[in-house]
Amino acid sequence: xxxxxxxxxxxxxxxxxxxxxxxxxxxxxxxxxxxxxxxxxxxxxxxxxxxxxxxxxxxxxxxxxxxxxxxxxxxxxxxxxxxxxxxxxxxxxxxxxxxxxxxxxxxxxxxxxxxxxxxxxxxxxxxxxxxxxxxxxxxxxxxxxxxxxxxxxxxxxxxxxxxxxxxxxxxxxxxxxxxxxxxxxxxxxxxxxxxxxxxxxxxxxxxxxxxxxxxxxxxxxxxxxxxxxxxxxxxxxxxxxxxxxxxxxxxxxxxxxxxxxxxxxxxxxxxxxxxxxxxxxxxxxxxxxxxxxxxxxxxxxxxxxxxxxxxxxxxxxxxxxxxxxxxxxxxxxxxxxxxxxxxxxxxxxxxxxxxxxxxxxxxxxxxxxxxxxxxxxxxxxxxxxxxxxxxxxxxxxxxxxxxxxxxxxxxxxxxxxxxxxxxxxxxxxxxxxxxxxxxxxxxxxxxxxxx
Amino acid sequence: xxxxxxxxxxxxxxxxxxxxxxxxxxxxxxxxxxxxxxxxxxxxxxxxxxxxxxxxxxxxxxxxxxxxxxxxxxxxxxxxxxxxxxxxxxxxxxxxxxxxxxxxxxxxxxxxxxxxxxxxxxxxxxxxxxxxxxxxxxxxxxxxxxxxxxxxxxxxxxxxxxxxxxxxxxxxxxxxxxxxxxxxxxxxxxxxxxxxxxxxxxxxxxxxxxxxxxxxxxxxxxxxxxxxxxxxxxxxxxxxxxxxxxxxxxxxxxxxxxxxxxxxxxxxxxxxxxxxxxxxxxxxxxxxxxxxxxxxxxxxxxxxxxxxxxxxxxxxxxxxxxxxxxxxxxxxxxxxxxxxxxxxxxxxxxxxxxxxxxxxxxxxxxxxxxxxxxxxxxxxxxxxxxxxxxxxxxxxxxxxxxxxxxxxxxxxxxxxxxxxxxxxxxxxxxxxxxxxxxxxxxxxxxxxxxxxxxxxxx
Numbered sequence: 001x002x003x004x005x006x007x008x009x010x011x012x013x014x015x016x017x018x019x020x021x022x023x024x025x026x027x028x029x030x031x032x033x034x035x036x037x038x039x040x041x042x043x044x045x046x047x048x049x050x051x052x053x054x055x056x057x058x059x060x061x062x063x064x065x066x067x068x069x070x071x072x073x074x075x076x077x078x079x080x081x082x083x084x085x086x087x088x089x090x091x092x093x094x095x096x097x098x099x100x101x102x103x104x105x106x107x108x109x110x111x112x113x114x115x116x117x118x119x120x121x122x123x124x125x126x127x128x129x130x131x132x133x134x135x136x137x138x139x140x141x142x143x144x145x146x147x148x149x150x151x152x153x154x155x156x157x158x159x160x161x162x163x164x165x166x167x168x169x170x171x172x173x174x175x176x177x178x179x180x181x182x183x184x185x186x187x188x189x190x191x192x193x194x195x196x197x198x199x200x201x202x203x204x205x206x207x208x209x210x211x212x213x214x215x216x217x218x219x220x221x222x223x224x225x226x227x228x229x230x231x232x233x234x235x236x237x238x239x240x241x242x243x244x245x246x247x248x249x250x251x252x253x254x255x256x257x258x259x260x261x262x263x264x265x266x267x268x269x270x271x272x273x274x275x276x277x278x279x280x281x282x283x284x285x286x287x288x289x290x291x292x293x294x295x296x297x298x299x300x301x302x303x304x305x306x307x308x309x310x311x312x313x314x315x316x317x318x319x320x321x322x323x324x325x326x327x328x329x330x331x332x333x334x335x336x337x338x339x340x341x342x343x344x345x346x347x348x349x350x351x352x353x354x355x356x357x358x359x360x361x362x363x364x365x366x367x368x369x370x371x372x373x374x375x376x377x378x379x380x381x382x383x384x385x386x387x388x389x390x391x392x393x394x395x396x397x398x399x400x401x402x403x404x405x406x407x408x409x410x411x412x413x414x415x416x417x418x419x420x421x422x423x424x425x426x427x428x429x430x431x432x433x434x435x436x437x438x439x440x441x442x443x444x445x446x447x448x449x450x451x
Numbered sequence: 452x453x454x455x456x457x458x459x460x461x462x463x464x465x466x467x468x469x470x471x472x473x474x475x476x477x478x479x480x481x482x483x484x485x486x487x488x489x490x491x492x493x494x495x496x497x498x499x500x501x502x503x504x505x506x507x508x509x510x511x512x513x514x515x516x517x518x519x520x521x522x523x524x525x526x527x528x529x530x531x532x533x534x535x536x537x538x539x540x541x542x543x544x545x546x547x548x549x550x551x552x553x554x555x556x557x558x559x560x561x562x563x564x565x566x567x568x569x570x571x572x573x574x575x576x577x578x579x580x581x582x583x584x585x586x587x588x589x590x591x592x593x594x595x596x597x598x599x600x601x602x603x604x605x606x607x608x609x610x611x612x613x614x615x616x617x618x619x620x621x622x623x624x625x626x627x628x629x630x631x632x633x634x635x636x637x638x639x640x641x642x643x644x645x646x647x648x649x650x651x652x653x654x655x656x657x658x659x660x661x662x663x664x665x666x667x668x669x670x671x672x673x674x675x676x677x678x679x680x681x682x683x684x685x686x687x688x689x690x691x692x693x694x695x696x697x698x699x700x701x702x703x704x705x706x707x708x709x710x711x712x713x714x715x716x717x718x719x720x721x722x723x724x725x726x727x728x729x730x731x732x733x734x735x736x737x738x739x740x741x742x743x744x745x746x747x748x749x750x751x752x753x754x755x756x757x758x759x760x761x762x763x764x765x766x767x768x769x770x771x772x773x774x775x776x777x778x779x780x781x782x783x784x785x786x787x788x789x790x791x792x793x794x795x796x797x798x799x800x801x802x803x804x805x806x807x808x809x810x811x812x813x814x815x816x817x818x819x820x821x822x823x824x825x826x827x828x829x830x831x832x833x834x835x836x837x838x839x840x841x842x843x844x845x846x847x848x849x850x851x852x853x854x855x856x857x858x859x860x861x862x863x864x865x866x867x868x869x870x871x872x873x874x875x876x877x878x879x880x881x882x883x884x885x886x887x888x889x890x891x892x893x894x895x896x897x898x899x900x901x902x903x904x905x906x907x908x909x
Contacts (some may be wrong), residue, residue, distance in 0.1 A: 035789070037703075038706075040510075040540040040541070041537075041538045041539050042509070042540045043510070043511045043512070043513060043538070043789060044510075044511075044513075044535075044537055045512070045513040045514070045789070046513075046514050046534065048515065048518070048527075049515075050517055050518075051498070062493070063493055063494070064492060064494035065495045065496070065497075066494070066495075066497070067496070067499075068499050068500055068517040069517070070517050070519060078497075081495050085493045086493070088569055088572060089490050089572065090490045092489065093489050120534055120537070124538075141707045141709040142707075142886065172887065174830075174886075182830055184830040184831060222677075253589070253590045253626075254628060255589060255633060257633065333887070333888070336787055336788075337498060337785075337787070340480075340496045340498060342492065342494075376826040376828065376833065376835040376859075377824060377825075377835060381823075383633050383634065383635055384632075384634065384854070384855070384909075386855055386908065388855075388857035388907040388908045388909060389835075390826070390833060390834075390835035390859045392828070392833065408860065408861065408905075409859075410859055410907035412676070412857075412909055413909055446907070448676045448677065448905065448906075449905075450678065450860060450905050
């Protein structure tokens, strides 16, 4: 049976159980992964997953349930459980209805044939190409390449319904130099199709990064200066700071630094952020978010000014505004158990408008600073914006030229303040998770060394 | 289901697998979340499925399905075996794990299924309302989460096991704001326990104290930076044990020579005051398990004894490679995830110092209080821990509250500077990923420990 029909049947059954409103979200996934261990193909996996998530409203009270879905009985039990839980809850002060039906505003198709039809043997070939391209003097101790075909459908009792298919491709590899005191490199790839994965280029980058890290010297002392963050590290920092502050819930609950900043300055003129939900490069692109609201292209921050906040249907009702189509249950690296996840409100694809400079140009403008290659864990304190991040490898720049590599130091600052000191925006746009962003130079960050 | 699993194992053997196992697992999670005194979520989530795993030489094939009908399971078994045969990794055969038939239930005092949901909802509401101690508390959050895992495993060495795991957690987080500044504080209780976590807690005090601490954070100051004397609290001590020494002691990293602790057995890696273990048998701890996901009973592994490195945590495969016994550390997030060498409860053992004495010896330094997160570095041995807050120590006395900061440095260099180890061990429950996925329930901890560490914070 097709997924849309199943969701309709599920909603009908839940309403029979006594719910006033019901929403049924169903996903079916085929996920393949090839794992590399120590340059060799270690695991080949094929996983089939199917599950349902149900939300209900009953006399103003909400209940939720999710389950893997195999038989009609799974559907019925899941719906009945959500209704039973709603009866035990308390009246919700804000939420009155699920979204109604809306025509899609834009169009995107992220079901790419090469990913949809891939086999574990195709993946094996790709990962072997990456290992080969990394060369003889660097090994790949750990890596994975995953493709998934994801089909999702939703129906609610207020008329919203959709059925979309998509594919995701995700790769994560580490490399290390052979011999004593090894250096480590890391590379990720996120996309909706296999054709954009350049296995040779990835292998070569893994090799270079491991060698750079091996030659790194411990940074001594302290420095305040410009720091270039590459797209992969910057994406994680953006999602934990800007991603959090764009969520309208956090503004409504007074825990966001951008709670009262609409149409005010949150960055300098080089900060230009948009939500691009129909960009075919990203696996999360979609016409409908995961509760049936249509997605829309929209400016988020223009020339440093905050233009909008994002709302799911719950918090749109809490704030008496319209839902923006940003309720996401999906992840660009993994498609399993999506029905089990609660949604979060995020840009579908957070895009930073690129500049005209290459990273080399940006480096040539620097007197003394760092170009980050790898941070241990690039997250930001969402509430305060503070960060102090271990630098695992960075290029040291003096007088516009790279003079060596450093490690064992902390990159320290406040991200919300740093957005007001953006010095340059690169042209090297890359997809990392659901961010489509270039390298960016932030001025005036602190580096604290080991002595 | 045991019969289907047994038939799947036979199918994988017939397809050419050297070793194989079949797991059936149901994970049921109940959650109640209250935000700003209103029930925001009340939910039950259940996943259920079968994992077929086959090994040929050193390669594994996995196939999983949520369709647990016999035909689909047999088809998945054949796929798993064929994938194993398609790999090219080398490996030693897995020794006989020994025949066993066992069925174990979780030994909790109040099983989550036996407590009315109404009582649970009221408990979470009580925790939340208790946080509203002051007008500057702008947001309150309270959560109860219960997880029950029912596991069944059959392998090609005649093991047939079924067991249950129950874990319960309560959490509060208060956000305070004043004059444009916003700070938060959290507290967590829980472990390998049932609803007794809630019944035995003073819920009002639990919520109230978290809120009061968040208010204190509004006046916290910036931490000093540079190499400093640092007394790590049990949660940060646990991050050092878990993230750096623990991950690097997972034997798959050793077999690949990816760990900075490769070939270190018998060598001095820290101060003689340091002893560290991984112990999956600690009663009521979040990382405790009767068996790992390969059916090996959990055990206690000494990793560092009096500063001397002792050895590694093992799965069936790594134990075979290294010619030692498995330690019960082959774990998977769920039936549809890979089995790796993973930690259970990882911690430094207690020493004999009082915290007050440890502080009184410090002329200028920092005492940490509670962790936010940490990151592994098995290759380089680097340590990164983000502390929620801390206290400045000046001339032997705690003087100022410090806001969030990060500790970093080379783990072995840090361990060598250890000159005092506290006399009380505490464990902190959480979830551990390997790389960036595959989350398993663990705990980490230790006593207060005094080291020299590089600090920095905004």
